[in-house]
Amino acid sequence: MLLSYLPLLIIALFGAGAFYASRARISAAPQRSLPGLPGHYGWYGTLWTVVPATLVYAAWTIIDDRVIRNVVLSDFPDLSGAAATLLYVSIENAAAGVMTDDVPMASVELLLHLENLSAAARFALVTAVSVLGFFWGWRRIRPELTARDRVETALLVALFIASIIAILTTVGIVLSLVVETFRFFQLVSPFEFFFGLEWSPQIALREDQVAASGAFGAVPVFAGTLLITVIAMLVAGPIGLMSAIYLAEYAHPRVRAVIKPLLEILAGIPTVVYGFFAALVLAPSMRNLGVDLGLTISSESALAAGLIMGIMIIPFVSSLSDDIMTAVPMSLREGSYGLGATASETIKRVILPAATPGIVGGFMLAISRAIGETMIVVMAAGLAANLTANPFEAVTTVTVQIATLLVGDHEFDSEKTMAAFALGLTLFIVTLALNVVALRVVQKYSERYE
Amino acid sequence: MVNVSALSDPQPKLVARAVSVYYGGKQALFDIDLDIMSREVTAFIGPSGCGKSTFLRCFNRMNDLIDDCRSTGSMLLDGSDIAGPDVDVVQLRMRIGMVFQKPNPFPKSVYDNVAYGPRLHGMAPTRGDLDEIVETSLRRAGIWDEVKDRVDQPGTSLSGGQQQRLCIARAIAVRPDVLLMDEPCSALDPIATATIEELIDELKSEYTIIIVTHNMQQAARVSQKTAFLNLGRLIEFDETQKIFTNPSEPSTQDYITGRFG
Ligand SMILES: Nc1ncnc2c1ncn2[C@@H]1O[C@H](COP(=O)(O)OP(=O)(O)OP(=O)(O)O)[C@@H](O)[C@H]1O
Ligand SMILES: [Mg+2]
Numbered sequence: 001m002l003l004s005y006l007p008l009l010i011i012a013l014f015g016a017g018a019f020y021a022s023r024a025r026i027s028a029a030p031q032r033s034l035p036g037l038p039g040h041y042g043w044y045g046t047l048w049t050v051v052p053a054t055l056v057y058a059a060w061t062i063i064d065d066r067v068i069r070n071v072v073l074s075d076f077p078d079l080s081g082a083a084a085t086l087l088y089v090s091i092e093n094a095a096a097g098v099m100t101d102d103v104p105m106a107s108v109e110l111l112l113h114l115e116n117l118s119a120a121a122r123f124a125l126v127t128a129v130s131v132l133g134f135f136w137g138w139r140r141i142r143p144e145l146t147a148r149d150r151v152e153t154a155l156l157v158a159l160f161i162a163s164i165i166a167i168l169t170t171v172g173i174v175l176s177l178v179v180e181t182f183r184f185f186q187l188v189s190p191f192e193f194f195f196g197l198e199w200s201p202q203i204a205l206r207e208d209q210v211a212a213s214g215a216f217g218a219v220p221v222f223a224g225t226l227l228i229t230v231i232a233m234l235v236a237g238p239i240g241l242m243s244a245i246y247l248a249e250y251a252h253p254r255v256r257a258v259i260k261p262l263l264e265i266l267a268g269i270p271t272v273v274y275g276f277f278a279a280l281v282l283a284p285s286m287r288n289l290g291v292d293l294g295l296t297i298s299s300e301s302a303l304a305a306g307l308i309m310g311i312m313i314i315p316f317v318s319s320l321s322d323d324i325m326t327a328v329p330m331s332l333r334e335g336s337y338g339l340g341a342t343a344s345e346t347i348k349r350v351i352l353p354a355a356t357p358g359i360v361g362g363f364m365l366a367i368s369r370a371i372g373e374t375m376i377v378v379m380a381a382g383l384a385a386n387l388t389a390n391p392f393e394a395v396t397t398v399t400v401q402i403a404t405l406l407v408g409d410h411e412f413d414s415e416k417t418m419a420a421f422a423l424g425l426t427l428f429i430v431t432l433a434l435n436v437v438a439l440r441v442v443q444k445y446s447e448r449y450e
Numbered sequence: 451m452v453n454v455s456a457l458s459d460p461q462p463k464l465v466a467r468a469v470s471v472y473y474g475g476k477q478a479l480f481d482i483d484l485d486i487m488s489r490e491v492t493a494f495i496g497p498s499g500c501g502k503s504t505f506l507r508c509f510n511r512m513n514d515l516i517d518d519c520r521s522t523g524s525m526l527l528d529g530s531d532i533a534g535p536d537v538d539v540v541q542l543r544m545r546i547g548m549v550f551q552k553p554n555p556f557p558k559s560v561y562d563n564v565a566y567g568p569r570l571h572g573m574a575p576t577r578g579d580l581d582e583i584v585e586t587s588l589r590r591a592g593i594w595d596e597v598k599d600r601v602d603q604p605g606t607s608l609s610g611g612q613q614q615r616l617c618i619a620r621a622i623a624v625r626p627d628v629l630l631m632d633e634p635c636s637a638l639d640p641i642a643t644a645t646i647e648e649l650i651d652e653l654k655s656e657y658t659i660i661i662v663t664h665n666m667q668q669a670a671r672v673s674q675k676t677a678f679l680n681l682g683r684l685i686e687f688d689e690t691q692k693i694f695t696n697p698s699e700p701s702t703q704d705y706i707t708g709r710f711g
Contacts (some may be wrong), residue, residue, distance in 0.1 A: 252517060331554035335617070337515060338550075339567040339624060340543035349566070354557050 003119040007126035011053045014130045018045035018137060025141045036148030044147045047154050048137025053130035057122065064118045072111050075104075177428060180421035187415050188216045193422060195219060199385035199396075201405060201416045216419050218426075220387040224395030225371055228306045228381060231391055232370045235310025237363060240317025244359075247318070248325035249347055260322065267315040275379035278308035283380055295392060300382035303391040309376050316366035324358030324442075325351055357441050364438035368431040374399035398427045461529070463488040463628065463658045464509060469523035469533075471504050471513065478504045481523070482684045484677060491650060491659045493673035493690065495666070497705065501682045502662045506630050509660065510546040511539050527628070544571060547621030551633040553613035555605030555620070560597050563605040563616055564588060567624035583623055591619035592649050611642025618649065622657070629653065631661040635668065647672050666706050670694050678702045 022045025023038045034041075072091060073084055094103040095111045141147075185193070196217015243263065247256050283304040290297030297303070328351050336346040352359075374397075382394030383404055405420040462485035471479040479501045486492050494502040504513065511532070513519045525533040532542050544567070555563050564584045567573075574580035584601070588594040593615040597608070605616050614634055621629060631650075635643040650659060650672045663669050669676055669690065676693040678686045678701075686699045697703050 329554070331550060331552055332556060334512065334515070334548075334550060335554040335556065335620075336566070338510065338512065338543060338548040339570065339620065340540045341566075341570050342540065345570060349570075350556055 003116075003123055007053075007057050007123050010123075010127050011050055011057070011130055014053075014134055015046045015050040018049035018134050019043065021045060021134075021138060022141045025138065026143070026147075029141075029143050032143055034143055035146040036151070040147040040151045041141050041145070043151045043154075044145070045134070045137040045141060047151070048140075049130055049134040052133050053126050056129045057126045060118075060122045060125065064122070068111065068114045068118065071114060072107050075107060075110075174428070177421055177425045180418050181425045184415065184418035184422045187418070192216060193218050193419075197387055199401070201401075201419055214416070216415070218398075218423065220385040221396060221398055221401050221423065222426075223387055223389075224302065224381070224385065225397040225399075227302050227389060227391065227395055228309060228377060228397055229367060229370045231303060231306025232309040232313060233363070233367060235307055236313045236317050236366055236370075239310075240314045240362075240366070241321055241359065243314070244318040244321035244325060245347060245351075247322045249343060249351065260319070263315050263318055266312065267319075269312070271312065271373060271375040272379070274308050274312050275375040275377075278304050278376055278380035282308060290392065297392040298382075298394050300380060300384075300394040301392050302381055302395045305377045305379075305381035306391065308380060309370055309373055312373070312376065313366045313369050316369055317362050320362030320365065320442075321355070321359045324355045324362070327358075328354045357444060361438040361442035364434045364441070368434040368438070371397075371427065371434075372399060372431055374403055378403060398423050402427075460487060462486060463528065464660075465524075465526040465529075466505075466508070467524045467526075469505070469508060469521060469525060471501070471508065471519065471521040473516070474518040478682050479508075479521075480682045482679075484684060484687055486658060486660060487675070488658050489654060489656070490675060491654050491661060491673040492675045492677065493669035494660065494662045494677050494679060495664070495669050495705070496679035496685075498664075500679045502679055503632050505679065506632055506660060506662055508533070509628070509630055510543050510548055511537075512548065514539065540571075544624045545626050546628040546630060547624065547626035549614070549617050549621055549629065549631045549634045552637050553610055553617050555608070555613050555616050557604060557606055559602050560588075560605050560608070560616060561601040564619050564623050566620060571624060573624065587619040587623040588616075590622055590653070591615045592645065592652070593619060609642070611638050611645060614638060614642070614646060615649065618646075618653075622653075626657065628658045628660070631659065633662050633664065636664065643668070666694070666708075678705060680705070 019042040023042035026034065026041040027038050036044075069088055073079065073088060076084070076087065079087060090100050090103050091107050091111055093100065094105075094108045095115070193216055196215065197219050198215040198217045199220045201214035201216060243259075247260055247263075251259065279300075283299050283301060286301065286304055287297045287299050332350050332354065333346055336350045341349070377397045377400045381396065381400070383396050383400060384394045385396045385401070386393050388395065402420045402423050405416050405423075464484075464486040466482055466484045469479060469482045470477060482505060494506060496502055507513045508521060508525060509527075509532070513521065521533065523533065524531060527542070527545065531537060556566065558566070561584055564587050565574075565580050568580060568583050574583055585594065585598075588597060588601075593612055596612060597616070605613065608616060614637075618629075618634075635646050638646065647668065650661065653659060661669075661672065673690045676688065676690040677684060678693065678697075678699070680701060686693065686697060686702045688698075693702060694706060697706065
């Protein structure tokens with residue numbers, strides 16, 4: 001175990017050493033005006049010592065598992081596929097000390113032996129590369145070396161790679177969504193998916209049940225999402241906007257300094273907490289209220305989920321609207337007050353019209369947050385895909401369906417799994433569009449007063 | 451419009467008595483006494499930070515908008531109190547209009563900018579009345595000919611000088627008696643400045659005007675009376691002619707000749 005992390009320690013130590021050695025070497029050189037501070041030369045030495053050795057370490061670590069596996073399994077040429085995997089897992093477990101029956105002890109020994117060998121070899125190799133890098137870099141430390149440029153370039157490359165990783169991951173996720181969705185649409189027609197009115201992707205418990213394969217009309221799911229989002233926005237829109245107006249136009253700075261962070265804490269509460277508040281407190285009391293009023297409110301209802309979600313997204317509306325109203329220049333307010341307008345007239349006739357695009361942007365971000373929310377809906381709105389506009393009934397949403405389709409044991413290429421990808425892609429496209437439009441609106445607005 | 455008794459008996463339009471203003475614990479104005487005569491241009495001059503804007507904003511209570519600002523002393527408009535807590539600030543600001551340092555047209559059309567005040571106060575019952583008020587105000591502000599074909603375009607699309615005249619039109623659309631101008635030309639080029647100065651000269655036949663300026667020549671050109679403030683105190687207040695040729699205070703002399711400030 002120690003042997004596997006020791007190389008990293010060596011690299012770190014050598015890297016630090018290289019920094020001081022290189023810096024000392026350039027400081028000892030006849031001083032002219034150098035193309036870099038001594039520290040740049042130090043970092044240059046460190047880079048040569050650390051980067052190649054780390055790459056070797058990483059490459060070795062990635063490859064050695066496979067090599068060892070192949071060597072160990074080469075004793076069992078007649079095994080393949082799942083059987084080979086099963087055997088290898090039990091060999092690995094045995095090597096880690098978890099004994100099971102029927103483990104070929106010879107293989108276990110071989111595995112342990114190979115692992116030790118590999119770790120030792122890796123240690124030797126990494127150390128060697130690091131030392132080589134150290135001397136290679138050290139030898140090149142001369143006053144002519146444009147160390148500042150080199151170090152800056154290395155930094156640039158590192159930053160670039162980091163951003164590429166982020167982008168590639170996103171692209172990969174989107175691609176897998178697209179591919180799976182495409183496969184899904186070969187089994188279920190897009191027409192049925194987008195326009196079908198029945199959603200019941202039953203979970204097949206036994207092989208022969210698959211015959212009763214479900215219905216994949218997603219309209220009830222979309223409708224449920226829409227219903228809950230509308231309810232949430234009916235709550236968050238007015239409350240958020242009004243608290244933003246209070247904060248931006250009326251509140252004393254000291255009051256504002258307290259209330260604004262408090263509101264933003266709402267956004268930091270884990271959604272599962274909102275969810276169980278909705279499920280355990282709000283929904284039952286709403287049902288009791290319904291009984292008193294003679295209404296049927298099911299214990300899981302769109303209303304409960306929507307109300308709680310509305311509360312959760314208040315800060316998205318209020319915080320952004322407040323920022324945007326505060327950004328309306330003081331000179332416009334003074335112009336309005338100077339003409340004898342009251343505070344509310346100024347807000348209605350000057351501040352809100354000037355801030356509308358930004359406020360719309362805030363609403364859109366809040367909507368896309370509401371559409372993507374899962375936990376609250378799972379807990380408070382239920383799973384039943386009812387096509388209804390009645391907020392007292394249970395409904396389900398896109399995110400909830402994705403969650404339920406993917407938890408549980410079924411094959412990864414079943415229709416149910418792929419349906420989740422189709423839902424996910426739809427969700428992704430809708431929220432992406434909302435976010436893009438919202439950001440553009442906000443951006444356009446903020447350019448206006450510069 | 452011309453009030454005969456006001457001509458025969460020159461009662462001051464605005465009176466300030468022992469006015470002091472504090473921002474939090476810091477005093478910005480000390481005990482200022484000043485009379486502003488009707489239909490005259492009064493200039494406030496003084497080094498930066500001496501309290502010119504603060505004093506100007508006392509007349510239409512704009513300092514009320516600043517949380518920790520409070521003032522003492524009395525101020526009268528046509529003999530009635532404007533500083534007390536019972537004064538109707540909306541009425542007051544209709545009678546005392548203000549033009550700001552930076553042109554601040556609302557992000558609305560030229561028409562809506564000028565119509566803002568009249569609409570607010572229900573001054574124009576019909577669309578025709580409103581059209582008339584807008585046109586008269588724009589004419590009086592000397593900008594009608596330039597914008598008459600584009601009153602539907604945003605006020606912010608005009609040039610800086612046009613915007614400032616639009617703001618003047620907006621202020622006079624509510625028919626004030628007094629116009630407060632806080633460095634109205636400081637964001638404008640010399641040509642636009644000359645236009646505004648001409649305008650001020652014309653407007654003084656109908657309005658009492660107080661103008662804050664850092665430009666000595668401007669004060670000398672447009673005003674009849676000049677007040678020199680320094681460090682929150684009124685140092686000297688007299689005929690502009692006298693202030694600029696023969697001031698009684700040495701510090702006034704130093705300031706207008708550019709020896710401090
Ligand atoms: N909102 C405010 N809060 C606190 N202090 C203020 C505020 N506004 C002005 N002051 C202070 O009051 C004093 C007078 O300021 P004022 O703006 O009236 O000066 P001014 O003569 O108009 O200056 P300038 O010529 O630069 O416009 C200054 O010392 C200023 O720092
Ligand atoms: Mg000022």
